[in-house]
Amino acid sequence: MGEAINITTEYITLGQFLKEAGIIDTGGMAKWFLSEFAVEVNGEEEARRGRKLYPGDVVEVEENGSFTIGTGEG
Known part of the structure; x- marks a missing residue:
């Protein structure tokens, strides 16, 4: 499943996520x-830093692994 990155907002942009x-x-x-x-x-190549990521999205980053967007709840 990979490392979880928890957010407290509705979404996070791909650029914000990388940081x-x-x-x-x-x-x-x-x-x-x-x-x-x-x-x-979510299995599709993405190059837009403004792409919105929502809880449940899975991000695979070359040479860095897999991450899941979460809410920190439960």
């Missing part, structure tokens, strides 16, 4: 990172 997961240091690095590394959201 929250500790994959990039700043939000400004998101565009570069997505152009250099493969990222899949």
